[in-house]
Amino acid sequence: MWRRVASVSHLTFAQKSIVNKDVCKLKFWEAFSTGIPRKEKGTFQRDKTPFITFVLGGPGSGKGTQCMKIVENFGFTHLSAGDILRREIASNSADGTMILDTIKEGKIVPSELTVKLIQKEMESSDNYKFLIDGFPRSEDNRIAFEQIIGAEPDIVLFFDCPEDEMMKRVLNRNQGRVDDNIDTIKKRLKVFSALNLPVVKYYLERGKLYKINAVGTVDEIYKQVYPLFAQFNFEQQV
Numbered sequence: 695m696w697r698r699v700a701s702v703s704h705l706t707f708a709q710k711s712i713v714n715k716d717v718c719k720l721k722f723w724e725a726f727s728t729g730i731p732r733k734e735k736g737t738f739q740r741d742k743t744p745f746i747t748f749v750l751g752g753p754g755s756g757k758g759t760q761c762m763k764i765v766e767n768f769g770f771t772h773l774s775a776g777d778i779l780r781r782e783i784a785s786n787s788a789d790g791t792m793i794l795d796t797i798k799e800g801k802i803v804p805s806e807l808t809v810k811l812i813q814k815e816m817e818s819s820d821n822y823k824f825l826i827d828g829f830p831r832s833e834d835n836r837i838a839f840e841q842i843i844g845a846e847p848d849i850v851l852f853f854d855c856p857e858d859e860m861m862k863r864v865l866n867r868n869q870g871r872v873d874d875n876i877d878t879i880k881k882r883l884k885v886f887s888a889l890n891l892p893v894v895k896y897y898l899e900r901g902k903l904y905k906i907n908a909v910g911t912v913d914e915i916y917k918q919v920y921p922l923f924a925q926f927n928f929e930q931q932v
């Protein structure tokens with residue numbers, strides 16, 4: 695007899711995870727050991743425990759700019775979720791049109807898709823130190839990362855910036871992005887406070903959040919960021 699199986703296609707990733715709670719979870723390292731053949735150096739580097747930093751903040755709060763400085767000083771690999779999604783659009787992949795439409799609307803791309811793209815980048819890196827910039831943007835994103843990658847961030851940076859300042863910066867940055875216009879920015883700011891701030895609160899409660907005052911010059915802001923990383927004595931520190 696046919697057994698009726700409830701469709702889960704309409705559920706969010708977090709809801710599906712509850713439905714599929716018996717599915718075996720991969721540990722972070724096991725997740726890294728699947729599929730892709732490794733270069734010798736990569737295998738060696740992977741003996742280290744990964745160090746994952748989530749970099750949060752609204753549009754134009756300076757996440758990408760500060761990440762470049764952290765990369766220079768502490769040898770992190772910078773993975774911007776927005777850039778990864780834009781590369782997916784540019785590569786004409788099957789999901790490209792859907793991603794473009796989502797970005798134009800200032801909405802959030804389905805969690806499983808974003809996490810799998812991030813996972814691919816992490817797997818193909820020789821590094822063990824990752825800055826994941828602009829992700830997770832929602833509780834659903836956060837849960838999907840934990841489930842698929844099987845890891846939590848070591849620290850979470852939150853660039854705290856007033857909305858009018860973020861709006862001004864985004865409108866002045868001239869990077870030719872489809873979402874850097876006033877209508878989309880307003881939508882992005884709404885999505886940010888509704889969906890991203892709960893993630894910020896979650897990490898605050900877990901003692902992992904470092905709040906940075908994101909108003910000031912790049913160097914002034916970096917003065918708050920540098921000591922957070924300096925305390926870990928990373929070997930590539932300069």
Ligand code: UDP
Nearest residue numbers: 753754775776796797800801802803828829
């Ligand atoms: N985006 C997404 N999931 C992510 C990261 C980005 O859906 O994990 C989409 C979302 O539509 C967002 C856009 O990509 O508004 C641009 O993100 P990015 O981080 O590049 O821009 P920011 O808002 O930080 O300026």
Ligand code: MG
Nearest residue numbers: 757758776828
């Ligand atoms: Mg960015």
